[in-house]
Amino acid sequence: MAYNVLVGIGGTGARVVEAMVHLCAAGYGPENLSIFLIDPDESNGNLTRTKTLITLYNLCRQSFNPSKAAEKQLFKTNIKIPETLVWKIFKDKNTTLSYYINLKTMTKELEDFASVLFSEVELNTILNEGFRGHPSIGSVVMSDPPQDEEPWTVLWDDIITQKQNDVRVFLAGSVFGGTGAAGVPTIGSQRLIKYNDKATIGAGKSRVLLGGALVLPYFSIEREDETDEKMYVTHYDFPIATKAALQYYNEKQLGFDQLYFIGDSLNQKIGKFSVGSMSQENQPHYIELVTALAATDFFEQPPLEGDPEKLYYIACRDDDSVTWESLPVSRNEQEIRQRQIDFKARLVTMSAFAYTFCTYGKDTLDKPHKDINDTWYREHFRFDENKEKERVKNPRWGENKTQLENFEKFLKHYYLAWLCSMDDNSDKVRLISKSKICEGSIQIGKEINLIDYNKKKDNLGDFLKEKSKKEDFYVFINRFLNSVNITDEKTLSAANKYINIFYEAAMKFCAHNYHIQ
Amino acid sequence: MNKSPMNYLITFAIACFFWVITGLVLAGHLSDTVSLATLAIEDFLFWYRIAITAVGVISLLLTYYWYVYGSKDSTAGDLEQARRVWYQLFVILIIVAIVALFAKVIIFLDEGIAIIDYLIIFAALSLHTYIFYWLCTFLMSPRAVKYLVPLKK
Numbered sequence: 001m002a003y004n005v006l007v008g009i010g011g012t013g014a015r016v017v018e019a020m021v022h023l024c025a026a027g028y029g030p031e032n033l034s035i036f037l038i039d040p041d042e043s044n045g046n047l048t049r050t051k052t053l054i055t056l057y058n059l060c061r062q063s064f065n066p067s068k069a070a071e072k073q074l075f076k077t078n079i080k081i082p083e084t085l086v087w088k089i090f091k092d093k094n095t096t097l098s099y100y101i102n103l104k105t106m107t108k109e110l111e112d113f114a115s116v117l118f119s120e121v122e123l124n125t126i127l128n129e130g131f132r133g134h135p136s137i138g139s140v141v142m143s144d145p146p147q148d149e150e151p152w153t154v155l156w157d158d159i160i161t162q163k164q165n166d167v168r169v170f171l172a173g174s175v176f177g178g179t180g181a182a183g184v185p186t187i188g189s190q191r192l193i194k195y196n197d198k199a200t201i202g203a204g205k206s207r208v209l210l211g212g213a214l215v216l217p218y219f220s221i222e223r224e225d226e227t228d229e230k231m232y233v234t235h236y237d238f239p240i241a242t243k244a245a246l247q248y249y250n251e252k253q254l255g256f257d258q259l260y261f262i263g264d265s266l267n268q269k270i271g272k273f274s275v276g277s278m279s280q281e282n283q284p285h286y287i288e289l290v291t292a293l294a295a296t297d298f299f300e301q302p303p304l305e306g307d308p309e310k311l312y313y314i315a316c317r318d319d320d321s322v323t324w325e326s327l328p329v330s331r332n333e334q335e336i337r338q339r340q341i342d343f344k345a346r347l348v349t350m351s352a353f354a355y356t357f358c359t360y361g362k363d364t365l366d367k368p369h370k371d372i373n374d375t376w377y378r379e380h381f382r383f384d385e386n387k388e389k390e391r392v393k394n395p396r397w398g399e400n401k402t403q404l405e406n407f408e409k410f411l412k413h414y415y416l417a418w419l420c421s422m423d424d425n426s427d428k429v430r431l432i433s434k435s436k437i438c439e440g441s442i443q444i445g446k447e448i449n450l451i452d453y454n455k456k457k458d459n460l461g462d463f464l465k466e467k468s469k470k471e472d473f474y475v476f477i478n479r480f481l482n483s484v485n486i487t488d489e490k491t492l493s494a495a496n497k498y499i500n501i502f503y504e505a506a507m508k509f510c511a512h513n514y515h516i517q
Numbered sequence: 518m519n520k521s522p523m524n525y526l527i528t529f530a531i532a533c534f535f536w537v538i539t540g541l542v543l544a545g546h547l548s549d550t551v552s553l554a555t556l557a558i559e560d561f562l563f564w565y566r567i568a569i570t571a572v573g574v575i576s577l578l579l580t581y582y583w584y585v586y587g588s589k590d591s592t593a594g595d596l597e598q599a600r601r602v603w604y605q606l607f608v609i610l611i612i613v614a615i616v617a618l619f620a621k622v623i624i625f626l627d628e629g630i631a632i633i634d635y636l637i638i639f640a641a642l643s644l645h646t647y648i649f650y651w652l653c654t655f656l657m658s659p660r661a662v663k664y665l666v667p668l669k670k
Binding site for chain 2: 373374375378454457472473474475477478479482483
């Protein structure tokens with residue numbers, strides 16, 4: 001089995017990893033995936049969000065035991081992360097480029113040479129918050145990573161047992177910012193990963209199949225005030241940076257076997273301007289989802305024999321709207337339609353599951369056991385609350401409670417928040433209708449207000465921006481939730497039973513209501 | 518058993534079975550035990566059978582209403598309301614049984630029928646009304662509302 005590694009470089013890379021984790025939760029990821037991130041700005045909001053998300057994903061997955069229907073779907077991917085998830089590049093805080101290259105101890109000639117390559121501001125700006133759109137700094141400091149230290153060891157730990165092309169490494173980052181623009185070509189160079197001593201098997205052969213997504217400018221940032229910072233990047237700099245980057249990729253012989261070029265013309269706003277740190281927490285964007293789809297396509301390709309040929313992928317849509325049918329899901333033309341259906345089914349099912357679980361499911365759990373007369377509940381949860389021996393059958397008790405709380409947190413504060421954030425109300429991104437799922441502002445990882453299913457019961461069958469049967473929440477309960485039967489699954493804990501009931505019901509409801517099989 | 522049309526057909530069969538028990542077997546017993554001042558026993562049995570048939574039809578219709586109501590998707594979303602509806606129907610049928618008994622008492626006021634015979638008549642009326650309703654809904658309520666019926670575990 002191929003060994004898959006996803007490396008998120010910079011803010012965009014972290015958000016691509018975030019999208020990938022959500023795909024894995026929905027069952028659209030590969031069987032196994034190792035992840036690590038590269039960013040000097042460890043307190044960057046995007047990075048913090050992704051780190052918490054992966055931790056929560058693993059907590060949910062470790063405790064989750066799927067029923068037959070949910071097998072190979074919900075939380076399918078085994079995500080492995082190193083103890084040190086982020087390579088933050090600098091060991092010391094408040095590092096500047098001049099400190100990093102030991103400018104003070106250089107000979108006069110070398111010092112002069114450095115001052116020709118870098119401006120004074122570039123040499124003396126503290127890099128805690130990233131390279132601020134100056135990839136020339138990043139490429140210097142990222143050119144020699146400590147490959148025998150975490151998180152780099154993720155790449156090499158079991159590599160000796162792998163055959164040619166069996167270790168699939170995918171680098172994701174933007175080409176127009178700072179860290180991504182510096183990191184993707186630097187780490188994608190031939191010597192660093194592709195033809196690293198540990199990866200090479202004889203001349204010109206490598207165990208690593210190297211893929212990458214070059215994310216071209218796809219967003220704009222609101223900028224309200226002038227900043228005191230001397231070195232930063234705004235979206236006005238993106239086109240020039242991109243042109244330079246693409247020229248570089250064209251001229252250099254990098255180690256990539258397969259490259260995906262991903263961009264967008266909608267130019268959506270994804271947040272306020274920030275040079276970095278906690279305040280750099282941007283809204284998710286559908287392009288990050290598309291990049292995660294590219295990574296999935298890369299990881300799911302059939303085994304490659306012999307030397308891989310260089311492949312470049314680019315896809316475009318018919319008009320300026322983004323629909324389920326316009327998402328690029330496969331390199332293979334014959335598979336596109338089926339994979340689009342599969343992808344849509346997984347994401348829509350996950351969304352219906354998340355919404356119903358976090359609203360009606362939560363409300364049911366908040367009621368006392370003896371007061372619940374819902375058929376699906378009574379048939380799956382038979383126990384006497386007063387008998388200590390039967391407490392494990394109570395989904396509100398002990399480990400069951402913790403597991404359900406973790407799921408709720410993941411589904412509500414992360415998955416639904418992420419999904420809804422992609423809808424910018426412009427009607428261009430025609431995937432999910434945010435207003436049908438939640439109300440008010442969304443901040444990923446924070447409390448969000450889900451729509452009251454009693455007041456807006458039609459929303460469950462109408463949250464896609466396309467035609468559906470518009471079945472309501474009561475149909476979901478009566479025809480789907482009440483017909484789930486997993487009483488035979490004796491091995492499932494009460495919490496797992498609870499989760500599986502909602503997932504199976506959501507799966508059948510979506511197949512019926514949204515015409516997806 | 519709780520799927521349409523099986524529940525409707527079995528409910529009808531139970532109603533017919535109860536009628537056979539009360540309208541034929543119990544009526545035969547009453548014809549031997551009841552002593553009437555003026556009325557012929559055939560006339561007494563005629564009015565008795567009219568009464569149990571009437572309450573039987575009312576019970577059957579109300580039970581069918583519960584099946585229709587319990588099958589609606591909206592009912593599954595508001596089980597508290599459904600529980601209230603079940604109890605309302607149950608109470609209506611108790612009232613129907615009592616009203617039918619009083620009607621009989623008034624009709625046969627001058628006949629000097631013994632209390633024990635009225636109790637047997639009330640038992641027959643009860644069997645056709647709230648007992649029939651409870652039994653049928655206990656056994657054959659639509660899935661969404663089956664656990665609302667008292668004593669259902």
